[in-house]
Amino acid sequence: xxxxxxxxxxxxxxxxxxxxxxxxxxxxxxxxxxxxxxxxxxxxxxxxxxxxxxxxxxxxxxxxxxxxxxxxxxxxxxxxxxxxxxxxxxxxxxxxxxxxxxxxxxxxxxxxxxxxxxxxxxxxxxxxxxxxxxxxxxxxxxxxxxxxxxxxxxxxxxxxxxxxxxxxxxxxxxxxxxxxxxxxxxxxxxxxxxxxxxxxxxx
Amino acid sequence: xxxxxxxxxxxxxxxxxxxxxxxxxxxxxxxxxxxxxxxxxxxxxxxxxxxxxxxxxxxxxxxxxxxxxxxxxxxxxxxxxxxxxxxxxxxxxxxxxxxxxxxxxxxxxxxxxxxxxxxxxxxxxxxxxxxxxxxxxxxxxxxxxxxxxxxxxxxxxxxxxxxxxxxxxxxxxxxxxxxxxxxxxxxxxxxxxxxxxxxxxxx
DNA sequence: CTGCAAAGTTGCAGTGAGTGCATCTTTTTC
DNA sequence: GAAAAAGATGCACTCACTGCAACTTTGCAG
Numbered sequence: 001x002x003x004x005x006x007x008x009x010x011x012x013x014x015x016x017x018x019x020x021x022x023x024x025x026x027x028x029x030x031x032x033x034x035x036x037x038x039x040x041x042x043x044x045x046x047x048x049x050x051x052x053x054x055x056x057x058x059x060x061x062x063x064x065x066x067x068x069x070x071x072x073x074x075x076x077x078x079x080x081x082x083x084x085x086x087x088x089x090x091x092x093x094x095x096x097x098x099x100x101x102x103x104x105x106x107x108x109x110x111x112x113x114x115x116x117x118x119x120x121x122x123x124x125x126x127x128x129x130x131x132x133x134x135x136x137x138x139x140x141x142x143x144x145x146x147x148x149x150x151x152x153x154x155x156x157x158x159x160x161x162x163x164x165x166x167x168x169x170x171x172x173x174x175x176x177x178x179x180x181x182x183x184x185x186x187x188x189x190x191x192x193x194x195x196x197x198x199x200x201x202x203x
Numbered sequence: 204x205x206x207x208x209x210x211x212x213x214x215x216x217x218x219x220x221x222x223x224x225x226x227x228x229x230x231x232x233x234x235x236x237x238x239x240x241x242x243x244x245x246x247x248x249x250x251x252x253x254x255x256x257x258x259x260x261x262x263x264x265x266x267x268x269x270x271x272x273x274x275x276x277x278x279x280x281x282x283x284x285x286x287x288x289x290x291x292x293x294x295x296x297x298x299x300x301x302x303x304x305x306x307x308x309x310x311x312x313x314x315x316x317x318x319x320x321x322x323x324x325x326x327x328x329x330x331x332x333x334x335x336x337x338x339x340x341x342x343x344x345x346x347x348x349x350x351x352x353x354x355x356x357x358x359x360x361x362x363x364x365x366x367x368x369x370x371x372x373x374x375x376x377x378x379x380x381x382x383x384x385x386x387x388x389x390x391x392x393x394x395x396x397x398x399x400x401x402x403x404x405x406x
Numbered sequence: 407c408t409g410c411a412a413a414g415t416t417g418c419a420g421t422g423a424g425t426g427c428a429t430c431t432t433t434t435t436c
Numbered sequence: 437g438a439a440a441a442a443g444a445t446g447c448a449c450t451c452a453c454t455g456c457a458a459c460t461t462t463g464c465a466g
Contacts, residue, residue, distance in 0.1 A: 010413070010462055017414095038451065049416050054453065089400050122333060129336065130329030147403050152379055155403040157372045158392050162400060165364035169357065176355055189361050196399040197292050197365060200350045200358040213433055213442075220444095241422065252445050257424065 018056050018066075020046040025063035026114055034060065034121045061124055064117060067131045072138030075099055079142035088147050088155075092139065092163050093190050100183055115175050132168070136160050166190050221259050221269075223249040228266035229317055237263065237324045264327055267320060270334045275341030278302055282345035291350045291358075295342065295366050296393050303386055318378050335371070339363050369393050 024045035028037040039060060043050040057063040078095030079088075086094065103111065118124045143149075143156040151157075166189035174182045192201070227248035231240045242263060246253045260266040281298030282291075289297065306314065321327045346359040354360075369392035377385045395404070 008463075013462090014414080039453085040451085050452095051417070051454095052415055055414075059452070087401060088403065125336065126329045126333030129332040130325060133328065133332065149403060152376065153403075154372065154376060154388070154391055154395060155400075157375065158369060158395055159400050161368035161372050162365050162396060165368040166361060169360045169364050172360065173355065173357065185357070188357055192357060192361055193365060193396075194399045194401065196397045197358075197362050198290055198397065200291065200352060200356075211434075216433095217443080242424085243422085253423095254425095254446070255444055258443075262423070 017046065017048060017052075021048070021053060021056055022063050022066040023110075025060060026110070026117055029060070029064055029121075030113065030117050034064075034123065061127050064114065064124060065127055065131070071099065072135040075135060076138040076142035079139060080146055088143055089159060089163075089194060091146060092143060092159060095142075096163060096167065097183055097186065100186060104182065112175070115171075119175065132164055136164050139163070162193055163190070166193050220249065220251060220255075224251070224256060224259055225266050225269040226313075228263060229313070229320055232263070232267055232324075233316070233320050237267075237326065264330050267317070267327060268330055268334070269317075274302065275338040278338060279341040279345035282342060283349055291346055292362060292366075292397060294349060295346060295362060298345075299366060299370065300386055300389065303389060307385065315378070318374075322378065335367055339367050342366070365396055366393070369396050 021042060025037075025042045028041055028045060037060065039053050040050050042060065042063060043053045046053075053063070057066075075095055078098055079091050082091035082094050118128055139160040140156045141151055143159055144151040144153065147156065149156055167186065170182060170186040170189045173185050174180070224245060228240075228245045231244055231248060240263065242256050243253050245263065245266060246256045249256075256266070260269075278298055281301055282294050285294035285297050321331055342363040343359045344354055346362050347354040347356065350359065352359055370389065373385060373389040373392045376388050377383070
């Protein structure tokens with residue numbers, strides 16, 4: 001037995017600490033604002049030393065966002081895994097919709113809480129966008145591979161960037177209105193994009 | 204009769220100091236990296252006190268980027284100023300192309316220098332994207348007014364976001380290859396967008 | 407169970423970002 | 437030529453973040 005497949009006590013505790021820190025960060029920032037909270041506050045709320053906080057996150061902002069480092073890779077794989085009959089744009093669309101489904105089921109409440117905090121702090125928004133940039137790079141690679149173009153060609157870059165734009169619009173509208181479910185808004189935006197944006201919907 | 208309606212000596216000096224700080228920031232960061240430069244270094248190179256630095260910029264990053272706070276308003280006005288016969292998408296396209304022309308003529312060399320620094324520092328990239336977000340908000344307002352839709356409707360938000368995406372792609376390709384002029388790359392991306400991104404160019 | 411190694415946690419000290427306040431200097435205005 | 441307005445500066449302070457050196461917990465044999 002080289003190694004038990006399950007995670008040991010050590011890893012479990014580590015994840016708990018990470019979650020406790022992130023949860024505390026979101027809660028405290030929601031209540032007191034980003035500048036009204038110190039790393040010491042967050043650490044205290046999670047019952048660890050301030051020094052330990054920095055063993056998990058590079059700063060307050062990252063603790064609040066707690067980005068998923070594997071999302072890019074999943075999306076990239078998703079784009080490549082779509083049936084060959086789909087166009088590249090359709091493949092990206094399906095992969096994104098699948099990912100959105102996973103995200104929401106996994107973490108619905110904490111995600112909306114996080115989002116409302118991000119709305120009120122431009123600095124956090126900046127980091128979210130930067131994170132999206134990272135993800136976008138992976139998606140570009142997936143598209144490029146799928147259509148057989150280099151990663152620095154216009155088409156893969158633009159398809160990824162435009163899809164990202166549609167995603168951001170959908171999320172913004174979803175969090176603002178709350179009326180329609182996110183997948184619906186996302187499909188609406190992607191359809192509009194596929195229509196070339198020539199004119200506003202003639203409703 | 205010292206009442207010259209133009210800008211006085213005070214304002215001129217202020218602008219000079221601002222430029223000196225920004226130039227020093229870009230130069231020093233280009234040479235030593237973002238973390239190899241302190242605010243003190245930048246201030247010294249610009250011959251002002253560190254305290255004064257913070258009267259102009261909120262931090263190193265902003266000094267490097269020195270964003271133009273009026274670009275958003277110009278673009279918004281540009282969108283509204285296009286001839287009525289143009290579609291909304293065409294209006295945004297023309298306004299953006301005009302703005303790109305202005306930017307490049309005004310500041311060509313320092314802009315490419317800035318860009319190469321940004322490329323190597325994800326933190327700076329994050330702030331650029333956040334700045335783009337601000338501009339995008341203005342463009343959304345311009346589009347919404349032009350087509351008579353609310354600012355939180357999908358169409359204005361998506362047109363602005365997708366155009367922003369095309370712009371970023373064009374800039375990325377321009378700085379990477381350097382082959383074609385920026386307006387050409389921008390037109391290429393916008394055309395692809397208008398075609399709905401259904402398929403890669405069949406060349 | 408016992409001891410050892412690996413990994414995680416903590417305290418400490420130090421650099422540097424960023425801010426509020428009082429003071430000084432320069433420009434503007436009357 | 438002052439008084440007033442605005443900028444520049446120094447000072448003191450808080451907090452972010454890092455490297456380093458213990459110290460504690462967990463994992464793994466023997």
